[in-house]
Amino acid sequence: MTVWRDVIGQEAAVATLENAVRNPAAMTHAWLFTGPPGSGRSVAARAFAAALLCPDGGCGTCRECRTALEATHADVDVVATEGLSIKVEQARDLVQLAARRPSVGRYRVIVVEDADRLTERAADALLKALEEPTPRTVWMLCAPSVEDVIITIRSRSRHVRLRTPSVEAVADLLTRRDGIDPSMALYAARAAQQHVGLARRLARDEHARIRRHDVITMATRITGVGEAIGAAQDIMTIASEESAASSSERDAAEKARLMEVLGADPSARTQPPHIRSQVSSLEKEQKARATRFTRDVVDRALLDLLSVYRDALVVRTGAGTALVNEDSRQVVQRVADVLEAEALLGAMDAIGTARERIGANVAPLLALEAMALDLRLPR
Numbered sequence: 519m520t521v522w523r524d525v526i527g528q529e530a531a532v533a534t535l536e537n538a539v540r541n542p543a544a545m546t547h548a549w550l551f552t553g554p555p556g557s558g559r560s561v562a563a564r565a566f567a568a569a570l571l572c573p574d575g576g577c578g579t580c581r582e583c584r585t586a587l588e589a590t591h592a593d594v595d596v597v598a599t600e601g602l603s604i605k606v607e608q609a610r611d612l613v614q615l616a617a618r619r620p621s622v623g624r625y626r627v628i629v630v631e632d633a634d635r636l637t638e639r640a641a642d643a644l645l646k647a648l649e650e651p652t653p654r655t656v657w658m659l660c661a662p663s664v665e666d667v668i669i670t671i672r673s674r675s676r677h678v679r680l681r682t683p684s685v686e687a688v689a690d691l692l693t694r695r696d697g698i699d700p701s702m703a704l705y706a707a708r709a710a711q712q713h714v715g716l717a718r719r720l721a722r723d724e725h726a727r728i729r730r731h732d733v734i735t736m737a738t739r740i741t742g743v744g745e746a747i748g749a750a751q752d753i754m755t756i757a758s759e760e761s762a763a764s765s766s767e768r769d770a771a772e773k774a775r776l777m778e779v780l781g782a783d784p785s786a787r788t789q790p791p792h793i794r795s796q797v798s799s800l801e802k803e804q805k806a807r808a809t810r811f812t813r814d815v816v817d818r819a820l821l822d823l824l825s826v827y828r829d830a831l832v833v834r835t836g837a838g839t840a841l842v843n844e845d846s847r848q849v850v851q852r853v854a855d856v857l858e859a860e861a862l863l864g865a866m867d868a869i870g871t872a873r874e875r876i877g878a879n880v881a882p883l884l885a886l887e888a889m890a891l892d893l894r895l896p897r
């Protein structure tokens with residue numbers, strides 16, 4: 519049992535971090551964890567935090583280890599943004615926090631889960647703290663790749679690169695940690711393309727499996743303009759439903775809590791101005807969160823769809839590689855039967871373009887419609 523038990527398939531990264539725990543000369547005050555979404559960047563950062571705070575260098579069982587892993591340790595702060603960006607005000611708060619000595623442990627650790635979402639001004643604010651580090655404060659920044667983080671921050675941090683773990687490693691984690699049946703774990707790990715969090719959700723949530731199936735079968739259903747427009751709309755509907763399902767309860771609870779704090783009467787028809795303005799700023803925040811969530815769901819749906827064409831290419835070229843959609847071989851086979859390799863590559867390009875456009879703030883429905891029109895099967 520060690521603190522690294524859930525950091526799967528990352529031997530090289532773990533070796534680097536363990537060395538930094540044991541050897542002061544290998545330690546530094548700013549770390550940049552990169553790796554594809556779902557590879558466990560924040561899991562690795564928390565494990566590192568625990569190892570730094572544990573009297574035994576990361577036993578995995580003591581109080582320091584357990585609270586650091588859960589991010590409830592007094593000297594560990596994990597910042598995860600739910601909006602589209604981390605704003606300068608939030609960065610300034612972090613800089614202030616970083617200047618404080620650790621309260622109980624050897625280090626104060628600040629994990630920024632989405633360092634790629636720092637606005638330029640927020641990054642500038644953080645930079646000062648990285649340039650003039652407070653002794654015993656350790657920054658752990660997480661991002662998909664080094665290119666996603668501004669260069670001045672990058673150059674002041676030590677880089678730890680995480681790889682995509684293997685299907686077997688993810689399945690094994692789901693079975694061991696979450697008690698998921700091994701064959702379900704294997705399906706989910708494969709279908710989620712080794713994204714640990716998504717795999718767990720697929721394994722546990724039948725609706726998520728149904729939604730995923732709806733998306734991958736689109737590849738065989740888009741035969742004309744009408745079907746293309748319909749498919750684009752379907753992806754948006756799936757995404758908004760998922761977003762609404764995950765946020766409505768929480769939004770309402772947040773609003774109720776705010777009203778309570780402000781001493782407002784929730785049954786009153788109109789609220790005094792100071793309450794109205796607080797409520798409206800909360801609603802704005804919730805809307806930004808929903809927008810990001812919907813966009814993330816659309817992106818995942820596009821990755822699912824992409825996997826069908828990639829699988830079809832594998833089938834067509836006769837490469838023996840395992841399919842992502844092993845469970846839906848008929849769908850893959852049908853696509854491989856009607857589209858030649860070049861058309862499959864064209865479809866993958868169309869999906870890649872849509873992802874880029876949505877990432878660059880094009881209205882998702884427009885980008886999806888243009889993509890779906892390119893995915894029409896020959897009659």
Ligand SMILES: [Zn+2]
Pocket residue numbers: 572573574575576577578579580581582583584
């Ligand atoms: Zn420990």
